[in-house]
Amino acid sequence: xxxxxxxxxxxxxxxxxxxxxxxxxxxxxxxxxxxxxxxxxxxxxxxxxxxxxxxxxxxxxxxxxxxxxxxxxxxxxxxxxxxxxxxxxxxxxxxxxxxxxxxxxxxxxxxxxxxxxxxxxxxxxxxxxxxxxxxxxxxxxxxxxxxxxxxxxxxxxxxxxxxxxxxxxxxxxxxxxxxxxxxxxxxxxxxxxxxxxxxxxxxxxxxxxxxxxxxxxxxxxxxxxxxxxxxxxxxxxxxxxxxxxxxxxxxxxxxxxxxxxxxxxxxxxxxxxxxxxxxxxxx
Amino acid sequence: xxxxxxxxxxxxxxxxxxxxxxxxxxxxxxxxxxxxxxxxxxxxxxxxxxxxxxxxxxxxxxxxxxxxxxxxxxxxxxxxxxxxxxxxxxxxxxxxxxxxxxxxxxxxxxxxxxxxxxxxxxxxxxxxxxxxxxxxxxxxxxxxxxxxxxxxxxxxxxxxxxxxxxxxxxxxxxxxxxxxxxxxxxxxxxxxxxxxxxxxxxxxxxxxxxxxxxxxxxxxxxxxxxxxxxxxxxxxxxxxxxxxxxxxxxxxxxxxxxxxxxxxxxxxxxxxxxxxxxxxxxxxxxxxxxxxxxxxxxxxxxxxxxxxxxxxxxxxxxxxxxxxxxxxxxxxxxxxxxxxxxxxxxxxxxxxxxxxxxxxxxxxxxxxxxxxxxxxxxxxxxxxxxxxxxxxxxxxxxxxxxxxxxxxxxxxxxxxxxxxxxxxxxxxxxxxxxxxxxxxxxxxxxxxxxxxxxxxxxxxxxxxxxxxxxxxxxxxxxxxxxxxxxxxxxxxxxxxxxxxxxxxxxxxxxxxxxxxxxxxxxxxxxxxxxxxxxxxxxxxxxxxxxxxxxxxxxxxxxxxxxxxxxxxxxxxxxxxxxxxxxxxxxxxxxxxxxxxxxxxxxxxxxxxxxxxxxxxx
Numbered sequence: 001x002x003x004x005x006x007x008x009x010x011x012x013x014x015x016x017x018x019x020x021x022x023x024x025x026x027x028x029x030x031x032x033x034x035x036x037x038x039x040x041x042x043x044x045x046x047x048x049x050x051x052x053x054x055x056x057x058x059x060x061x062x063x064x065x066x067x068x069x070x071x072x073x074x075x076x077x078x079x080x081x082x083x084x085x086x087x088x089x090x091x092x093x094x095x096x097x098x099x100x101x102x103x104x105x106x107x108x109x110x111x112x113x114x115x116x117x118x119x120x121x122x123x124x125x126x127x128x129x130x131x132x133x134x135x136x137x138x139x140x141x142x143x144x145x146x147x148x149x150x151x152x153x154x155x156x157x158x159x160x161x162x163x164x165x166x167x168x169x170x171x172x173x174x175x176x177x178x179x180x181x182x183x184x185x186x187x188x189x190x191x192x193x194x195x196x197x198x199x200x201x202x203x204x205x206x207x208x209x210x211x212x213x214x215x216x217x218x219x220x221x222x223x224x225x226x227x228x229x230x231x232x233x234x235x236x237x238x239x240x241x242x243x244x245x246x247x248x249x250x251x252x253x254x255x256x257x258x259x260x261x262x263x264x265x266x267x268x269x270x271x272x273x274x275x276x277x278x279x280x281x282x283x
Numbered sequence: 284x285x286x287x288x289x290x291x292x293x294x295x296x297x298x299x300x301x302x303x304x305x306x307x308x309x310x311x312x313x314x315x316x317x318x319x320x321x322x323x324x325x326x327x328x329x330x331x332x333x334x335x336x337x338x339x340x341x342x343x344x345x346x347x348x349x350x351x352x353x354x355x356x357x358x359x360x361x362x363x364x365x366x367x368x369x370x371x372x373x374x375x376x377x378x379x380x381x382x383x384x385x386x387x388x389x390x391x392x393x394x395x396x397x398x399x400x401x402x403x404x405x406x407x408x409x410x411x412x413x414x415x416x417x418x419x420x421x422x423x424x425x426x427x428x429x430x431x432x433x434x435x436x437x438x439x440x441x442x443x444x445x446x447x448x449x450x451x452x453x454x455x456x457x458x459x460x461x462x463x464x465x466x467x468x469x470x471x472x473x474x475x476x477x478x479x480x481x482x483x484x485x486x487x488x489x490x491x492x493x494x495x496x497x498x499x500x501x502x503x504x505x506x507x508x509x510x511x512x513x514x515x516x517x518x519x520x521x522x523x524x525x526x527x528x529x530x531x532x533x534x535x536x537x538x539x540x541x542x543x544x545x546x547x548x549x550x551x552x553x554x555x556x557x558x559x560x561x562x563x564x565x566x567x568x569x570x571x572x573x574x575x576x577x578x579x580x581x582x583x584x585x586x587x588x589x590x591x592x593x594x595x596x597x598x599x600x601x602x603x604x605x606x607x608x609x610x611x612x613x614x615x616x617x618x619x620x621x622x623x624x625x626x627x628x629x630x631x632x633x634x635x636x637x638x639x640x641x642x643x644x645x646x647x648x649x650x651x652x653x654x655x656x657x658x659x660x661x662x663x664x665x666x667x668x669x670x671x672x673x674x675x676x677x678x679x680x681x682x683x684x685x686x687x688x689x690x691x692x693x694x695x696x697x698x699x700x701x702x703x704x705x706x707x708x709x710x711x712x713x714x715x716x717x718x719x720x721x722x723x724x725x726x727x728x729x730x731x732x733x734x735x736x737x738x739x740x741x742x743x744x745x746x747x748x749x750x751x752x753x754x755x756x757x758x759x760x761x762x763x764x765x766x767x768x769x770x771x772x773x774x775x776x777x778x779x780x781x782x783x784x785x786x787x788x789x790x791x792x793x794x795x796x797x798x799x800x801x802x803x804x805x806x807x808x809x810x811x812x813x814x815x816x817x818x819x820x821x822x823x824x825x826x827x828x829x830x831x832x833x834x835x836x837x838x839x840x841x842x843x844x845x846x847x848x849x850x851x852x853x854x855x856x857x858x859x860x861x862x863x864x865x866x867x868x869x870x871x872x873x874x875x876x877x878x879x880x881x882x883x884x885x886x887x888x889x890x891x892x893x894x895x896x897x898x899x900x
Contacts, residue, residue, distance in 0.1 A: 031733050033642050040593040040652075041645040041726070056722065057646065057729045129745045130755040132715035142745055228746055229725045230732065243722045246569070247590040 003268035010262060014069035021067075026050075026060035028067045028232050033058035043248050053250040056240050057229075064232035065254050071233040072262060075148055075217040076210040082152035083213075084206050087159025088198065094160070095167025096190055106164070109157035118223075121150050125225040147226045151213045159209070162201050170194050200277035207270030211263040218259060234259045316876035316892020322557040323898070324886075325565045325574065326584035333425060334495030334531055337478045338418045341427040343772070343884050344584050346478055351553065351880060351888035352507040352537055352560060354481035357391050357412065357460075358472050360882040361551050362889050364608045366666045368881025369776035371472050372552060375407065375482070375504075379472060386467040386835050393458045398542040400508035402515045403484045407504055409460035411482035413452045417441065418488065419479050420449060425494035428774065431474040436463045469835040473775035476882065490520035499525040506548070506555035506889070507537040535562040553889035556876065560888065572869055576601070578899035581871045582886055589648035592867060596651070605651075606868040608879030609663045612772035613656050613781070614647065614862040616731065617756070617798040620855075621808070622764035623710035624740065626819045629696035630706070631856040635677040637689035637738050640861040642730035644682075647723055653862035655682045659848045660778045661863045663881070671845045676852050684734050693738050705739030713743040717755050718767035720746040727768050757795045759811050766798055770864070772884060778844035782828050785851060799857030822855045873897035 013020070021027055036044045036054035043054040043061075052061035090109075094102040125142060128134045134141030140149060170176060171194065179189050220226035221235030222242075229236055234255040241251035326344070333339030337354055340346070351362060359374030361367050373379050376391045383390075397407045416435070419426040420442045432438060436451025451463040464471065474480075484502050491497040500523055501509060510528025517523055528536035537560040545555070562584070565571050572591045574580040587595075595601045618625035618634065625631055640655050647653050657675035665671050679685035690704025698706045718724045725746060732742050742765065747755060756766040773780045783789050787802030792811060802823035808815050815821060824847060831843035851857065866884055870877055871893075878890035 029729055029732070031642065031729055033645055033730070037645055038593065038649075039645075040589040040596075040649040041647065042590060042593050057726045059729065126747070126751055129747055130717075130751065130758075130761060132743065228744060229728055230744065240722060240725070243588065244590055247594060 003265035003272070006261060006265045007269065010069050010258075010265075011073060013066050014073050017063070017066045017070060021063045024060065024063060026063050028064050029059060029230055031058045032060070042244065043251070045248065045250055052254045053248070055237065055251060056244055056248075061237070061250060061254060064237065065234070065258055067232040068234045068237060068255060069258065069262070071144065071227055071231060072214045072217065072259070074144070075151065076214040076266070079148045079151035079155065079213040079217075080206055080209045082148065083155035083209060084159055084202060086152070086156040088163050088202060090156070091160040091163025092167055092190055092194065092198075095164040096171055096186065096194070098168070102164070105160070109160045112154065112157045115154070117154050118219075120154075121220055121225055122223075124150055125220075143228055144231065147217050147220055150220070151216050154216075155209055155213060159202070159205060162205055163198055166198055166201055167194055170197055204270060204274040204277060207266060207273050211266035211270075214259070214263055214266070316554070316556045317894075318556050318558070318892075320557050320873075320893040320895035320898065321559040321561055322582065322874075322888070322891050322893055323580050324560065324562045324582045324584060325571045325580045326562065327566050327568050327571070328564065329531060329535070329562070329584070331498070331531060332427065333498065335498030335501060335529065335535070336424070336491070336495045337481055337483070337501065338415070338497070339425040339427050339494050340478065340498070347880050347883040347885035347888060348535070348562070349478040349481065349505075350883055351505070351886075351890075352555075353501065353503045353505045353509075354478045355397070355504045355548075356476055356478065356481045357393075358476045359552055360476065360880070362553065362878065362880050362882075362887040363551075364879030364881050364887075366663055366881075368879065368887075369611075369663065369666075371476060372549070374548075374552065375412075382469075382471070382835075384463075386469045386471065387464040388461065389464075389471055390459065390461040393460070394547050395458070396544050397504065397547045398544075399482070399484055400503035400540040400542055401513040402517050403487065403502050404542060405484075406457070407482045408457040409454040410457070411484060412460055412480065413449070413454050414485050414488070415480055415483045416449055416452055418483060423493060426479060428477060428479065431477065431774075434465045434468060436465055467833050467835070469833070469840065470775070470777045470779060473777050476775055487517055487523065490523050498531075499529060501526075501529075503540050503543075506540055506543040506545075506553055507560060508540040510536040510538050513541075533564050536560070537562075554876075554892075555889060556892035575604075575869050575871050578871045578873055578897060581874050581893055581898070582868060582877075582891075584885070586652075586867045587869045589652065591869070592648065592651060595869065604870055604872065606870055606877055606879065607651065607865050608868075608881065608884070609661065610653075610772055610864040610866045610884045611661050611663055611776065611881070612770055612864040612884070613659060613661055613860050614643070614653070614768065614770045614864055615656070615659075616859040616861070617766040617769050618857060618859070619762060619764045619766075619798065620800050620821050620857060621803065621813065621815055621819070622762060623816065624696070624698040624706055624708075624714070625764055626816050627696045627698055628854075628856055629692045629694075630698055630740075632677070633689040633692040633696070633738050634735065634740070635856065635859050636679060636692060637684045637686065637734045638677075638859050638861065639684045639730050639734045640679075640682040642683065642734075643727050643861045646726040646730055647862050647864070648867075651865075652867060653864040656860035656863040658852050659858065659860060660781045660844065661773075664773060664776050664778055664781075665841060665845060668841060668845060670842075671848065674849065676849070684737070686737050689738050699739075705737075707739055711740045713741055714764050716742045716744045716765040716767055717752055717763050718744060718746055719749050719752045721749065724768040731767055754793075756798055757793065759790065759792050759795050759800075759813060762813055763798070769798070772864075776882065778841075778848070779828070779832050782824070782831070782844065782847060785824050785855070785857060786828050787823060787825055801851075801855055801857050824851065824855065871898070 037058040043056055045053040050060050055061050090105050094105040128140050129142045140146050176193050179193050218235030221233050222239040227233040237255035245252045330342055331345055332341045355374050357376040358371050361370055375393055377394050380389055380391055418424050419429050437449050440446035441449045453461045482504050487502050488497045509526045511526040571583050572587045618631050662672050693699045693704050694702045698708050728744050755761050756763050784796050785801040789797040802825050803821045827847050834840040834843050873893045875894050876892035878887040880887035
């Protein structure tokens with residue numbers, strides 16, 4: 001419950017980030033270089049007017065951290081939603097139809113899992129960064145959208161495998177056989193009999209996929225492949241901190257703690273959901 | 284790093300570090316050093332561009348080592364900081380010659396008594412210098428600045444294999460070499476100061492027909508040699524093995540060259556006090572500077588980050604360990620004259636007037652790391668001429684931008700139809716821009732965005748790894764409207780090495796160094812499959828640059844370049860120059876003598892000394 005409360009609070013903070021910024025009077029990209037940077041361009045630490053201190057460009061780190069929550073939550077939820085949509089759809093089809101279709105889809109998921117994730121991300125990011133149009137006729141441009149697509153591409157196979165395996169098990173079960181016996185269509189069997197029974201593993205795994213997506217976004221941005229600096233993100237802040245943490249501890253501590261707490265909270269919520277939805281756990 | 288006529292700096296933040304005028308150190312260090320000890324240098328990466336073969340090596344780090352320690356050339360430098368360090372001196376040549384035939388014929392007499400290091404041991408002859416030029420002209424050896432010598436008579440014939448020698452280079456005897464050029468080249472002496480022109484013994488180098496091979500067995504003509512040289516067997520190519528003192532991925536160890544005679548040199552060029560030099564790779568940058576502070580290392584080939592400099596500068600007992608020198612480099616924002624809204628000179632002037640140069644200087648590490656730049660070529664390269672040192676056509680209070688002045692220019696542009704001083708049309712929104720992804724580059728972005736937003740220009744910034752950034756910016760087909768965090772440094776101290784960035788002959792489909800496309804003509808644009816917007820006339824400086832290049836009298840030549848620099852800033856406006864960078868070095872307390880090599884923009888290794896008793900181990 002504490003974890004859920006934290007996530008709810010974080011969501012409220014993320015949604016209300018512009019209001020908080022207005023209240024403080026510091027925008028996420030406002031520069032305070034004369035007051036918050038020293039003669040070497042190094043940031044100054046926390047104070048009453050800058051609760052988390054300044055970042056390397058002289059911006060209010062507190063404001064950027066709460067704006068960064070928007071990116072993390074958005075990436076986590078949207079990328080996971082896309083991955084779940086793809087994984088559940090393909091897993092259902094493969095599990096129910098079997099045969100060649102199952103083999104093809106399973107091999108595709110194996111190929112995706114075997115791809116060098118980071119190299120692929122670097123390749124896509126580089127290819128889409130050097131022209132204003134990005135790539136795929138402007139569909140993919142560097143930044144948030146690209147990060148979400150890359151994460152989704154690499155996240156669906158795990159969901160696919162879970163759904164496929166569960167579906168294959170369910171389609172042999174007595175209640176599905178009974179439905180078939182009374183003449184229910186395959187489509188109705190899929191949506192009315194099997195899909196509801198997939199809800200538990202899908203929900204639990206989704207809750208665990210969100211923190212993975214958040215971390216992956218942080219990795220990509222840390223490596224300079226993700227969200228541009230003008231959009232605050234925790235990964236970007238940690239990237240900057242890696243250069244300056246010896247003289248500006250706050251750059252690492254505050255975004256790091258928020259990232260840690262968020263990932264931990266999602267994991268705890270995921271564990272809680274699994275316990276709640278898995279009848280064996282209750283026993 | 285892309286290597287061009289000058290050295291294009293991949294993200295100004297990478298190379299530009301350090302500031303000339305410093306509260307905590309200075310460009311040079313006097314001091315009475317004594318002979319002995321080992322000068323220990325570490326680097327995160329040598330970054331050699333051609334495996335340390337002088338023919339193709341094009342990095343300032345290698346040039347510093349060559350000039351100070353291993354490779355003597357006909358013409359050299361005083362090996363000190365500031366304007367004096369850019370002054371030419373005879374090195375292998377007995378004197379600086381007076382050219383004849385309208386600066387097209389240059390004859391040198393070599394000093395006697397200069398010998399190659401072991402195992403070659405023999406006297407250096409004019410033929411060894413001619414051979415170095417033949418290597419430069421050999422395509423398979425990948426010389427990277429052969430364009431400086433392309434006007435030597437017979438160059439192309441040799442390069443294409445149609446001639447066995449370069450007709451324009453003659454060696455009537457061992458001590459004389461003559462260069463005959465096809466066009467007047469008053470800066471030819473500077474070109475002869477570049478390390479690729481140093482003597483190379485054919486008996487060793489002939490064993491390496493491919494690029495970079497000779498770097499592993501470089502035979503020294505300077506006061507030091509690579510460890511293992513004395514043991515090298517050169518009776519046949521089969522016996523030539525890599526020298527034990529050099530591994531490009533780990534170390535470069537130098538010891539004294541027993542054949543070096545100080546009487547053939549001058550103390551102003553080389554004092555050669557340490558007994559040995561060690562250049563060692565340490566991939567942990569922070570560790571390098573911690574080791575310097577602990578006395579375990581004496582110097583670094585890379586600049587310390589601002590965070591380390593700041594902590595040392597704050598310590599009264601350590602601040603003297605920071606040494607600085609002008610890098611003869613300019614950091615700038617490049618505006619593409621064919622791309623909206625920068626195809627309008629009033630917009631380009633407004634951008635210059637609104638830019639917060641002090642903010643950009645701060646992002647670069649503050650005044651210690653560079654002075655505010657107000658024009659194209661660094662002042663040091665104009666010998667700090669008073670007619671340019673105070674020149675700032677876009678002066679603003681505290682160099683932080685002036686909205687009223689910028690708005691006044693914007694009102695005159697076609698992109699401000701309502702004449703309210705801001706650009707409100709679509710061409711000014713989401714302007715595609717490219718920058719590097721180093722910390723400094725990224726820190727500069729919000730400063731630039733914040734400034735441009737005041738006149739209505741918003742940016743769509745792509746932060747790319749340095750190599751990708753350079754490839755993108757230097758591709759004409761990409762036609763990047765605004766290139767942020769660009770940098771350029773000299774090859775030698777003649778303004779032509781900067782002005783070439785604006786000549787139409789420098790425009791090429793890839794590897795383009797004229798990123799503003801100054802001088803682009805409709806026919807050239809057609810060849811490159813790009814277009815010039817209707818109604819836009821792109822200025823050219825070709826004729827003026829050629830006139831300056833052909834001018835021999837030093838004072839007149841300098842005045843010509845200064846006038847062209849001002850013309851560029853006021854009538855063409857291709858750049859927003861913002862920092863004249865400096866190099867910062869952190870040295871150990873064991874260093875008793877340290878000087879800055881202005882020509883190579885790094886430590887003057889020939890003018891350093893250490894006190895071994897203060898070195899930790």
